[in-house]
Amino acid sequence: MNYRNLILLVLGQCTLGATAPMLVLINGFIGTELAPTEALATLGMGxxxxxxxxxxxxxxxxxxxxxxxxxxxVAAMLSILGSALAIGSIHFHSFTLFCVAMFVLGTTLAFMQQFRFAAAENARPDQISLAVSMILFAGIGSAMIGPRLGVAAAPWLPELPYAGSFVALAVLALACLLVMSFYRSQARPSQSEPTSVTRVQLWRPGYVLGVLCGATSFSVMSLVMTATPISMHHHQGLPLAETADVIQWHIVAMFVPSLFTGYLIKRIGVQWVALLGILINIACVLMALSGVTLQHYLVALVLLGLGWNALFMAGTHWVAVTHAGEERFQAQANNDFIVFACQGVASLSAGFLLALIGWQGLNLVALAMLLICMMVWFHLVLIRQVHRLGVAT
Known part of the structure; x- marks a missing residue:
């Protein structure tokens, strides 16, 4: 295992990775101020x-x-550009420009998702889940830095609410740019045209389930998490500080289990970790449906983070081990496109669903997605396994 590269990837995750948790907290607030209607408040997140x-x-x-x-x-430089556009959108009170800024910052996150696959390249096959766990655990640094820095830096430019948060984001991007200048890739860049694989070769059962787990984990997490600040602060009147605490503990719960998830995958198998993630997410939805006090939000969002970690780690492991050759770039790109397209739809839908059917209706939509994932899991894991045993006997 190349620990030097892994340490640099961890530092990159802690700096550039703070983008997502910071924007989760402040995006809805800025959107509420700039958007023409509350239903469009989460469009920036979308x-x-x-x-x-x-x-x-x-x-x-x-x-x-x-x-x-x-x-x-390149990702770090795009983050600086996106932060500058966001500051300009607040200055000109332009919701359109704000959405453009969020789009640019989103391209940054596309590059950042490769941290976990880069970690896999720096580890032996039997250490892949542990290497990926290190990167996801580094997200705890993002969880501590992002939301708190977003709140602390918000008044840096008093005449422009939350513009200071984007100044802080640009500083973090500069730090990441410096850190990643020392990174040395394990795999040499390809000098030939990108290779293609047939649909049958690419969409193996393990890969299909990995993509589904990743898409479900992010869709459910984004739908519930994006709606939480608006539901807590604007609908229930809970203080901004308590809202920030809930988001922070949610993100902590997303990444702290990474210390153990990699070991758990090696111990009991990736398929059972995936099922565990589905069940924990279902428990999150049931808690969210049971009440709207601070305690209900806090427990639900912590469970949401735990379920996301197990389900996403399982999906990442399947994608990483199913395709390890030159075709891994195509497999990883297709996986990330599907995962974040689903996340985008979920984030964009959060504001509409919250306005149309409320907090409970939104959580019922999340429950439906989890049940679909569970049915596919049963088909690809249990039914196929029973079939194989029957054929063998």
């Missing part, structure tokens, strides 16, 4: 994820042709 989804394939192609290091440095 364009953020749309930027991530649309940039996944170009980001993977760039990494294949120019190397991971070059891609990570």
């Amino acid at each position: 364009t953020l994820v749309a930027g991530t989804a649309l940039a996944t394939v170009p980001a993977a192609r760039l990494a294949q042709r120019r190397g991971r290091r070059f891609g990570f440095m």
